Amino acid sequence: MSVRSLVYSFYERRLAGKLAGKPVPQHVGVMCDGNRRWAREMGFVDPNDGHRVGAVRVKELLAWCDQAGIKHVTLYLLATDNLRRPSAELDPLVNIIEDLAAELAEDGNPWRLRMVGALDLLPADTATALKAAQEKTRDRTVGVEVNMAVGYGGRREIADAVRSLMQEHAARGGTLEELAEVLDVEHIAEHLYTRGQPDPDLVIRTSGEQRLSGFLLWQSAHSEFYFHDANWPDFRRIDFLRALRSYSNRQRRYGA
Numbered sequence: 298m299s300v301r302s303l304v305y306s307f308y309e310r311r312l313a314g315k316l317a318g319k320p321v322p323q324h325v326g327v328m329c330d331g332n333r334r335w336a337r338e339m340g341f342v343d344p345n346d347g348h349r350v351g352a353v354r355v356k357e358l359l360a361w362c363d364q365a366g367i368k369h370v371t372l373y374l375l376a377t378d379n380l381r382r383p384s385a386e387l388d389p390l391v392n393i394i395e396d397l398a399a400e401l402a403e404d405g406n407p408w409r410l411r412m413v414g415a416l417d418l419l420p421a422d423t424a425t426a427l428k429a430a431q432e433k434t435r436d437r438t439v440g441v442e443v444n445m446a447v448g449y450g451g452r453r454e455i456a457d458a459v460r461s462l463m464q465e466h467a468a469r470g471g472t473l474e475e476l477a478e479v480l481d482v483e484h485i486a487e488h489l490y491t492r493g494q495p496d497p498d499l500v501i502r503t504s505g506e507q508r509l510s511g512f513l514l515w516q517s518a519h520s521e522f523y524f525h526d527a528n529w530p531d532f533r534r535i536d537f538l539r540a541l542r543s544y545s546n547r548q549r550r551y552g553a
Contacts, residue, residue: 305535312538316365319545322498324369325362326513326520329355331504331528338528345389350530352397359401359408361537362441369442369494371413373512377450380418391423394447398430407440413490414449415457444491451514458488458515491516499544501537503529521547 329351336347355372362370374394379387401408410431416424427447462484466476486492496516500509505526509517523540525532 309535321366324495324497325367326371326497326500328373328502329529335528335530348390348393359441361534371444373446375447377453395426398427402430402433409437409442410434411444413444414447418448451511454490458485461488501540503532
């Protein structure tokens with residue numbers, strides 16, 4: 298092991314030790330951004346190699362979250378806006394996401410998957426594959442619950458939630474006027490893709506971009522944000538621990 302590796306390992310252990318007893322986010326949202334950019338910078342001919350390396354990093358991230366005691370992770374993998382990209386760019390990415398879901402669902406892995414997004418916008422075989430991965434893991438209770446945001450858009454999610462709420466109310470024989478009288482934020486929250494889960498305490502975005510890009514618009518109202526300059530494939534455990542350190546040192550103010 299090189300001197301640099303030894304120093305890195307020592308610092309990583311030291312940083313992890315300092316987090317002991319500190320507040321840990323129960324739900325972390327991660328915007329895995331910068332895969333194609335990383336591939337170009339590294340000289341790869343195929344930019345999708347960045348997504349392939351990024352998929353490996355996702356599996357490492359989930360192990361880090363298990364070690365930290367985090368219960369829920371939402372991964373922003375494919376936005377609804379991305380679905381308008383040329384098929385030559387979109388199709389390989391969709392295939393990589395399918396493969397990732399299948400790998401996370403393999404026997405021996407502890408993670409329970411939930412697909413969050415408008416799966417009806419995806420190719421039928423992709424939607425089927427993602428649902429199969431989710432079904433295979435539904436009885437797992439040990440590891441992180443992983444929301445794979447595929448074909449996801451925050452505005453679309455809120456519209457879907459309101460639509461679902463209205464349909465449910467109509468099925469009970471209620472009128473729009475009656476719904477308008479009682480509608481509140483909790484009713485909408487109960488119909489979001491992430492219903493039943495706590496809102497994210499921490500949202501991490503890589504690649505240096507500092508915007509939400511439609512990610513968890515409703516749920517992130519009180520989230521803490523951590524923006525990291527490195528592209529997703531270069532995101533290391535030490536960077537993850539630094540994000541947790543930043544979170545633990547903040548005084549959270551809800552509504553202020």
